[in-house]
Amino acid sequence: MNFLFAWRYFKAKKSTNAINVIAWISMVAIMCITFAFIVVLSVFNGFEGLVKSLYSSFYPHVLISPKAGNKTILVSPEQLKQLSAVKDVVHYTRIIEEKTLLLNGDIQVPVELKGVDENYTKVTGVAQNIVRGQYATGTADRPVIVLGNGVEGALDLESDKNMFPLVAYVFKGGASVNVTDLYQSVAADNVTTGGTFLIQADIDNKYAITNIDFMRRMMGLKENEYSHLEIALTDERKGDAVVKNLRQLFGGNYVVETRYEQNKSLYGVMTLEKWAIYAILTLMLIVSAFTMIGGLTMLVLEKQKDIQVLKAMGANNRLIQKIFLSEGLLLAGIGAITGIVLAVLFCWAQVQFHLISLEGGTFLIDYYPVKLVAGDFLLVVATVSLVALIASWFPSRKAALQPIELKS
Known part of the structure; x- marks a missing residue:
């Protein structure tokens, strides 16, 4: 009424x-x-x-990284087998990452250089975001580098048309920095440009991707030593349950994070x-x-x-x-x-x-x-x-x- x-x-x-x-x-x-x-x-x-x-094209569903104060983690073949057997884990990729100085003639550009294995394209979508050239990382002796779009612009080149290799200066793993002679702390080698990815400015201006065996050789790391592991799941909504299982599997010497925790800010x-x-x-x-x-x-x-x-x-x-x-x-x-x-x-x-x-x-x-x-x-x-x-x-x-x- x-x-x-x-x-x-x-x-x-x-x-x-x-x-x-x-x-x-x-x-x-x-x-x-x-x-x-x-x-x-x-x-x-x-x-x-x-x-x-x-x-989500760049950051994985789950990341396993070292605790604060450590640069690398040791992961045995047995742990990798156990990781593969965890429910809802589809693929994992091993990563060796280090701050690197890329030189194109007189142009110097600092980047985060990620050495990745063959499973990287199954865990992230970087290969689907190539805008020039092609996704290729080469081998340990003949490395190929895929540049972020911002890194490519800073180097003043086009990755698919560049005829001359870049020079990569990588800090050796565990080496202390000698300010009087930096060359004792770094390794240098030539890398060929293969392609360019375009995802997001914060990523494109910071990262480049190459072969994991090349990075291991440059940094002098052990066979089972990595910067971190990146993991793809059947369903991202199951991330919390998977992270709980992985923390029990790997113990307290590792940091296991969901995609949300990786980008909490x-x-x-x-x-x-x-x-x-x-x-x-x-x-x-x-x-x-x-x-x-x-x-x-x-x-x-x-x-x-x-x-x-x-x-x-x-x-x-x-x-x-x-x-x-x-x-x-x-x-x-x-x-x-x-x-x-x-x-x-x-x-x-x-x-x-x-x-x-x-x-x-x-x-x-x-x-x-x-x-x-x-x-x-x-x-x-x-x-x-x-x-x-x-x-x-x-x-x-x-x-x-x-x-x-x-x-x-």
């Missing part, structure tokens, strides 16, 4: 036109903010999904940014709710006689309060539903026709990505409903406390 009264009050002509104007203003404000809620969160979801997919910043956006839009919604409070208060003043008649007919304070609470929820509901429909249409058009483009041309895509998530809709509807309920409470309480005075 309370919604029936609220609907009649919403449609009925008011004695003061300002009440209608304020009601429509409050609905339009809620519609615009709801639209902004859905669109902004969807754009954020699009960027978040894109960044995560790019990072990145995921943490993304989550913080999303909640910051939500907080800002919620604050805008709260400000717009004052318009609703003003409109409902004026409506209560206009309907004083109606309230007194209803009370005289037996309506209690709770029913009167419900009527005006329903009026506020009705205004908010119409605005929110309209905003959601417009937001969904806009997001669909953005995906189909790329209405708003990204400036600069430095990203992998040239338009703002959007991704609609059901949880965002529930969050927005719950937030709008809560704010509308709180905003309607004050005028509805005032209406409920009106005394019965049928004669003036």
Whole structure:
């Protein structure tokens, strides 16, 4: 019954036109903010999904690395067999990684050079992100290097057209740095460029990939000595269970991390940014709710006689309060539903026709990505409903406390 009264009050002509104007203003404000809620969160979801997919091309599901203070881990053939037998482990790859100085003539570029084995392409997606040349790492004696796009630019070359080899200076494993003669601490050799990968700027500007046996020879490491192991799973969602098993298998001398733990700061910043956006839009919604409070208060003043008649007919304070609470929820509901429909249409058009483009041309895509998530809709509807309920409470309480005075 309370919604029936609220609907009649919403449609009925008011004695003061300002009440209608304020009601429509409050609905339009809620519609615009709801639209902004859905669109902004969807754009954020699009960027978040894109960044995560790019990072997933380089970072493995699970990483086994040495504890702080150690540069390498010792992994026996028996441990590797046990690793292969762990449930949900599909592939693993052995990595030897070290800071390296690459020289192209007079140009010097420091990089993180990863020596990888033949299983590397089964664990990561680097081979699927080659933009020039081809993915090839060569052999221990004839190494080939795959450069990140940023590293290639810093070296001022094109990997598939470069005719002269680069010189790689690699620190020897366990060697102390002699500042008076650095050549005693490093090994140098020529490497041929094979290709270039393009994933994400933080990765492309930092990494290059070559053969694991070449890195072992340069650093003088043992046969079963590695920088870390990278592991691919049947399902990333099972990562926590696999990590628990691997920690029991390898013991406390190793650090075992999921992809989330490897990039905890990145995921943490993304989550913080999303909640910051939500907080800002919620604050805008709260400000717009004052318009609703003003409109409902004026409506209560206009309907004083109606309230007194209803009370005289037996309506209690709770029913009167419900009527005006329903009026506020009705205004908010119409605005929110309209905003959601417009937001969904806009997001669909953005995906189909790329209405708003990204400036600069430095990203992998040239338009703002959007991704609609059901949880965002529930969050927005719950937030709008809560704010509308709180905003309607004050005028509805005032209406409920009106005394019965049928004669003036």
